[in-house]
Amino acid sequence: MTDPRLYVPRFNVMDPDDVRPFVASVATAQLVTVGHDGLPDATFLPVLWEGDRLVGHLARANPHWRRIVDGSHALAVVTGPDTYVSPSWYASKTEHGKVVPTWNYSVVHLRGAVTVHDDPDWVRGLVTRLTDHHEQPRAEPWAVADAPADYVEKNLRPIVGVELLVGSVEAKAKHSQNRSAADRAGVAAGLAADGRDPHGLVAP
Template structure:
């Protein structure tokens, strides 16, 4: 695959132990591929990261899947919460005023080779696992088997499976780690005052 990388300053590296849980918690990605004509396509889709495979599905009516060349490079972008950071929140603003705005966010890039699965059994298995993952925390979880089989079959036909064999993972957590404890506390307080939950947007 061609050289490409996510810009990650040393103080913005996501803890390796946090990467897979982050992807599993977000559970969605922007899948980016390039067709034979060199034109890029991108689709937002639900995903599961299973072993070295990232799997998901697209609408059959979405021309993206038809333009995917099996075995070609793909990029899946998983993004978490993000926020504008006002320099007025920094404690250091009162000290010397040498502060500027920034943006805090977390993101994971998964690169690999992509394949399409236009197979009813494969798609049914994926949809079942996706459903189980999202219904599991509920007090009364719904299951694919709760619906009539013919109705499920009908609703599986309009979707197509896709799979990325993950070859590289790059993760970034830009959460004001390079600021002082006082500045991070100021950002957390500013976000809270704006009605935003600071967890996941500011480093502890």
Template sequence: MTDPELYVPRFNVMDAGDVRPFVAAVATAQLVTVGADGLPDATFLPVLWEGDRLVGHLARANTHWRRIVDGSPALAVVTGSDTYVSPSWYATKAEHGKVVPTWNYSVVHLRGSVVVHDDPAWVRDLVTRLTGHHEQPRDEPWAVSDAPDDYVTKNLRPIVGVELVVSSVEAKAKLSQNRSDEDRVGVARGLAADGRDPSGLVEQ
């Protein structure tokens, strides 16, 4: 049996230098694990990718974290913007009509082993770093230390930390790269006419 992998045609490979910035910008993932009973679980959660670790947290009330077997395989799926692409936007439609609809999107798959951290100090440190990541661009960034310590402690109890030790990374950017320059311009115009920002949805 071969290891599972993301299907990535050669023209849809995301540039290696764009992968980490993409994950940092999206900053969320669907964490997929399989419990001891063989049944899958998936949870949407905020994440940080630091070195070879993807870290995040789940609600304590979410039974997913209790079903995770420490050290078991896991998959984190990070998805960006996506959109339907109408064949009517292609310049080549007027030439020969041999066009069909498609869907543009970007996605990163991170695989590895997963560990749960039900430890207040670990979770506090994680939340502090997560908050710093999102607040840093603000003129007056809020910090966890701005709130009363006992209030922070109380609000950390309902969450549990999770850590994915990343062993493989696969990234795909399906942005009409296989179309002509004229077709890509048409897609960008069509998206703009529909009120969509084409940035990140079609290769410029």
């Protein structure tokens, strides 16, 4: 059996320089693992990609973390904006009518060994870095240290840390790159008319 891989046609490859910024901007992932019983689990969680590790946290009440086999293979799926693309937006529709609907989206798959961290200091560090990441752009950023220490401790107890040692990265940006410039312009105009920002959904 071959290793599972993300299907990426040659015209849908995400620019390697865009992969980390994409993951940082989304800052969430679906973590997929398989327990001892061979059954899969998936949880949506906030994440940071730091060096060769993707880190995040789960609710302690979520049984997923107890089913994670330390060191086992895991998959983190990071998805960006997505949208239906109507064939009526293509300029080529009026030329020959040989057009069909599609769906545009971006996705990154991170695979590697997963480890659970049920350690208050590790979790505190992660929550602090996650908070700083999201608060940094604000004029008056909130910090974990702004809350009373006992209140922070109380709110750290219900969460557990998780870490993925990234062994492989696969990224896909399906943004109508295989269409003509006129068709892509039509998609951008159609999205704008529907109230959607075309940025990140259609290639320029």
